[in-house]
Amino acid sequence: MAYPYDLIGPHGDRTLGLIVLKSDETIEPDFRRLFPSPKTALYVSRVESAPEVTRDTLAMMEDDLPAAAGLMPESVQFHAVGYGCTSGTSVIGAARIAELVSAGCRTEAVTEPVSGLVAACRAKGITRLAFLSPYIEPVSRRLRTVLSDQGIATPVFGSFDEAREAAVARISPDAVRNAAQDLAGQGEVDGIFMSCTNLRTLDVIPGLKEELGMPVLSSNLVLAWHMAQLTGAETAAAI
16 A cells, blocks of 8 residues: 655755764764754765875865765755865865865855864954864964964964874873863963864863863864854854
8 A cells, every 4th residue: 555645844944964084083973962953954974084194195085075975965955064174174275175065965055174263263353373283293284374374373383293083083182171271371372273173172172261261162163163154053063
């Protein structure tokens, strides 16, 4: 027996997409926390990524982004899609990422952590950041140059000097907190930025903000915040 049925609209009032690196263990659970409302539907795809992070391996993702975006549901019109890689954005370029993602799925907007960070800094009046990176210096240098081009200086810099994504994902929040505290005391800055979507930053941000009395930003926080700004989606991401 065949039963009749009705067709209804999509899940939620706002539909978001997220392209996550194959090696990333952190951004997806963070985004489930940052977008807890049932009014926001979140769909996730993965893009091939190398186990070690260098400028060359980051650049390789450019070829795979349209296919990763193409694995999103074809029937869905997205309000925004985020590409979850800060250093990858600095290498490939924000405009090129928007072009590649839009080639693979239907979306009104595309963003990534670099555009989110720039927007957050402008919203908070931040021009000097203490910058914490998990990565080796050449990768971090490229991102600092991109920020400088946007009028955001990073006079205080520190790193865990790690190239292996599997290790970055397991750096303890205590280590992140201690490094951020140390950097905050090294120079005159308007805020702190903890880079990398795979770094476990979300639980240390509230305490650091209270202790240091300045904005504390991370890749996942600014990406979620920017997607909410672009779409009106309900979010727990506050800068």
